[in-house]
Structures are given as C-alpha cells and as structure tokens.
Amino acid sequence: MQSVDGDTAQVPAQIAEELNVPCIAYVTGAEYQKKRFEFTRIISGGSQTVAAKKLPAVLTVAKYEYPLFATFAGTRWANEVQVTRWGADDIKAMHIGAKGSKTAVIRVFPPGKSTRKCRQVSDAKELAKIIVESVKSGDEKAGQSGDGADGKYVMPSRRASLLERKNEATKKEQDDYDALAGILRDLKITDVKQIDDAAKAKILEKAGDHFHAKALDDMVEGFKLSDPAFQGEVWVVAEHSDGVLHPATFELTGKARELADSLETKVGVCIAGENVAHMAEELIAAGADTVYAIEHKLLKEFDPTAYRKAVADAIDKYVPQIVLCAATPQGRMLAPMVSYRVQCGLTADCTGLDIRDSSRKGDIGLLLQTRPALGGNVMATIRTKNSKSQMATARPGVMKRLPADPKRKGKVVKHKVELTADDVSLEIIDTELGSGSVNFGAEVIVSGGKGMQNRDNFDKLLKTLCSGLSTRLGAAVEFGASRAAVEQGFVERVHQVGQTGTAVGPKLYVAIGISGAIQHMIGVANTETIVAINSDHNAPIFKQCDYYVVGTAEDIVPQLVQALSSE
Ligand SMILES: Cc1cc2nc3c(=O)[nH]c(=O)nc-3n(C[C@H](O)[C@H](O)[C@H](O)COP(=O)(O)OP(=O)(O)OC[C@H]3O[C@@H](n4cnc5c(N)ncnc54)[C@H](O)[C@@H]3O)c2cc1C
Secondary structure (H helix, E strand, C coil): CCCCCCCCCCHHHHHHHHHCCCEEEEEEEEEEECCEEEEEEEECCEEEEEEECCCCCEEEECCCCCCCCCCHHHHHHHHHCCCCCCCCCCCCCCCCHHHHCCEEEEEEECCCCCCCCCEECCCHHHHHHHHHHHHHHCCCCCCCCCCCCCCCCCCHHHCCCCCCCCCECCHHHHHHHHHHHHHHHHCCCCCHHHCCHHHHHHHHHHHCCCCCHHHHHHHHHHHCCCCCCCCCCEEEECCEECCEECHHHHHHHHHHHHHHHHHCCCEEEEEEECCCHHHHHHHHHCCCCEEEEEECHHHCCCCHHHHHHHHHHHHHHHCCCEEEEECCHHHHHHHHHHHHHCCCCEEEEECEEEEEEEHHHCEEEEEEEEEEEHHHCEEEEEEECCCCCEEEEECCCCCCCCCCCCCCCCEEEECCCCCCHHHCCEEEEEEEECCCCCCCCCCEEEEECHHHCCHHHHHHHHHHHHHHHHHHHCCCEEEEECHHHHHCCCCCHHHEECCCCECCCCCEEEEECCCCCHHHHHHHCCCCEEEEEECCCCCHHHHCCCEEEECCHHHHHHHHHHHHHHC
16 A cells, blocks of 8 residues: 555655654665564665664555455454554644645646646657657647746835735736726725725725625735744755755756745755765755755664754754755655644645745735645645745756855854654665666657566667667667666666656657656656656556557557658
C-alpha cells in the first residue's frame, strides 16, 4: 500500500512528529536482520538502507509493483491475530486532519489543457521525419507550464492609488473590486475618505446584484490596507548531498527571489549539515541575500528528526514569512515535520506559487499555493491560515532557476543548534547512489523503461537508436532510463530520469517502454518535444507527449533506425 494521504503524504510524518517516534518514508523493502528491522527506502538519486534507533516507528510504503497473494495459513493467522488500531483520539493528535488544518482551499479549477500535441503517428517512417524536423526547427517549448504566475504582484503602497486592487486571490473578489472601481470612476471618487454613507448608497444602487452592503463595507475596509499579512523573509530550505546542492534548491531560490521582490523583502536560504557554509557563495549567486548555515557533526547525514530540530529552531528564531522546500523524498518528509513543530500550515507538491491579496478579508500579500489534487484531475489553490509562516513544498523542475550572478553580494549567518545523539532517529546502514558521468545536457535523450524487457534489449535497442539519431542529426545524444528500468538492473542508476533521478530539458526526449508515471514525467517537463513508443494503446504517456507510436520497442526501434538512415 502506498501512503498517499490524499496524495500530499504529509500526515505520516506529522504523526511521527506528534508521537515523537522515528519516521521512515518511501520504504520499498524490509528485512529482519541481526535482531532488528532494516528498511530500504527511496532517496534522491538512489536508495538507502536504514534502521530505526528506537521502535515503534512510522513507515510510509512506496507502491509495490506485484500483488502479494496470501497463503491459506497466513489468512487463518491474520483472522486470529489481534491488531491494535489507533485513532487520532488515542494518540491525542490535536493538529492532524481537517480539524487541525492550518490551510484553506480557496479555489478549485480544472487543470490547464496540456500544450503537448499528443498526436499519434502511424509508422516509424513518419516518426523519423517528425524527429528530424523538430530537432532542426527547435520547436517552441511545449508542455504545461505549472507555475501559473500571471502578472507581477506589486505591493498596494507602490500602486498609483490605494483604490487599485488588481491582484485579488479569487475571481469573485477580483470581479467585485473591478465593478467597484468602475462605479467609483463614474462617481468621480478618488479617495477612500470620500466613501461616506451617501456614497455607499449610490454605489449599491449602481452595483445592482454585483455585491451587497456587507461586501461593500468589507471592500472599503480593504482599500485602507497596505501592509502585508505576513512579515519576514522568504526562505528556502536547501537540500544537498556530498557537498553538492540539489538542482531543486536553485529553482526554489529563483522563485523565492521573485516572491521576495514582490513582497519587498529578502531571500534567506537555510542550509543544515556538518560542513555547509562553503555552499553559500553558490546560493548567493543563485539569488539568496542571506544564507543561514546550521553546522553540527550530527547533521552529517540527513536524519529527519535531527534536521527537523535544526530547521524548526532557525524558523522559530528568524520567523520567515514563507518557507519553501523541494518536493523531493527528503523535502516531503522534512517539511511536514517542521511545519508541525512550528505550527504552520503546509501545502505539499505545489506547481504554482504566487502573491495575491484577499483585501476584503483583510489580507494583503498572501502566498497562494497551487497544486494538483485528486490524482491531477483538478487543481486547488490553497492559502495558509493561523500561522506565523506560510510553508510549501514545490515540485522539482517546475520553478525556474535564475542564471548565476557571481557578482551578487550576500551574507552568511551561522545559526547554532543544540543536538545530542538522542536527536538522531535513524542509523544509516548503506546508501546506494548513481555514480559515473552522464551528459544530460545533450540535445537529444533516449530513455528506456521496464517495457524494454531485459538488459540485452535495453542495451541493443537504445544504443542503435542513439547512434542512428546522432549520425542523422549531428547532435549530442545521451541515454536515460525510468526508475523501474534501473531497479530491474537494465542500466546504472546514474541514468535515471525523474523526480528522484535527474530532471532533464533536451530538445527531444524519446521514451521507449515507459508508462508515464508522474515521478518520471516531472523530470522531463522542460523538454521541447517528447516522443513515446509504447505497446499499450492506453499508456498514460500518450496524453503527456507530442508524438507517439503504438508498438513494441522490438518492432519500432529497428524500423526507426532504418528510416532515420534513409530520411
Ligand atoms: C518517491 C518515488 C520516487 C520516484 N522517482 C522516480 C524517478 O525519478 N523516475 C522514474 O522513472 N520513476 C520514479 N518512480 C517510480 C514511478 O512511480 C514508476 O513506477 C516508474 O516510473 C515506472 O517505470 P516504467 O514506466 O519504466 O515502468 P512501467 O510503469 O511498468 O511501464 C512499462 C511500460 O512499458 C510498456 N511496454 C511493455 N512492453 C513493451 C514493449 N515490448 N515495447 C514497448 N513498450 C512496452 C508498458 O505498456 C508500460 O507502459 C518513483 C516512485 C516513487 C514512489
């Protein structure tokens, strides 16, 4: 079973935090060894085997590929055994679920139509033609832009008049203000002080059923507001491994810069680890004003509990108004624990972050957090309530990294945190990360999935196609893989593309025998043209690519290579 919690996956980590027990997320395997459980879990760039230093622990389990069939004896045993069930009341969890939620959904809307062409191509010959044309012409970037920022937000005090309200959170709020602005113009009212009872009566008369008296009172109060609802810096919690920053940290720093500029505040990056201050220069060049470095030898490896303590401690001290984490396995575990500890609302897995006002509700400069919900069938825009900071995790590959500016100046603040060995909840037994070098900056990437069936097929078909494309296009071509292909042993982990692999953005991405799971597609969102070859007519990737051929890799790839050589 996958613990998806309405696909935000934040409740398990928050339960662990409430119970003060270890949390191990995205578990893919468990073994009882040397009188203890060892768990294998997914991490960015690979997998890791860990043991909890104390039990019980909260585990979340990644989707298991094969159904497990119960034995007869197992079924009988399961019938007799007593299973202890705990509800929220038993664990006295007061801040969990809808009741304890510190966020509110303010808008639900259908997802924007993908701008991918999703066109079926009848044969390999036609596909070869399309491939050559698309790489040569360098199509306009296709794909669905998740980050729905439309129009730069400007603080009310910078607007020509305080009566100007053009950045309201919902369409209804915006429509009402637009209607009111029109009436005020007609009545030649230019100052909020001119809106007395007589003026209000005239406004209501002209407004018809657009808004009623109470709404007008609230809107007039809204006109008087210019200070933001939240104060403080915009923060990013950095992720790193072996002294290298995760690409998502740069993307979030770029987004934080945009948000902070709108809110006229500074960007802070909070980075925890054993020896991390040396990464400050890169973070400042990427858009940070201040780097909060939390260094401690117990932070050498990512431990959810120790990192939670370090980051929550810094948030408590500096109180940023916005805190962004990457929606990586690490960020999706750390952010809920931190938010629970500092008692702030959290929206997970955002694809859009935007500043807007809810003037008539008395709120200026709110962070609107937009994320896919209900399996991507709807989009929800969410705001934080009853919190001192607004927290969100954002999908890697959606926000844009700024070009590095080595001339940017910033400062490093060393934040001290008290940690003892008891703050470390997990023993790390083994970490398996991809090694070797791959040129994911290549113009063309050809990836194979589990549908390649075996390592021989993967090697043979992918290599011949890569060399065929490279000869025909005169471009650099690299090969990649889905996580399932890596786990099947078809190829080394360093080639994995996706949420926990590498996010790529080539001119052309050819996906062969890949179903189109969200964790894979996140990693190719910035690709210009996506081509898919899959034997299943209903493969989900067909709805997320530009061109596709239905057929087996074994049939289509040799035909495509042939067609490319004669094209
Ligand atoms: C926390 C987390 C992180 C993850 N990170 C990543 C990540 O970074 N990258 C990633 O890729 N996945 C990731 N995953 C896994 C992801 O959810 C999917 O399980 C994975 O992408 C599936 O890989 P696949 O498409 O190769 O395999 P499958 O989903 O099994 O699809 C195989 C496809 O091959 C097709 N096929 C079968 N035979 C043939 C044939 N002969 N010719 C052509 N087509 C054929 C089938 O129709 C099917 O569509 C992650 C999962 C979790 C929980």
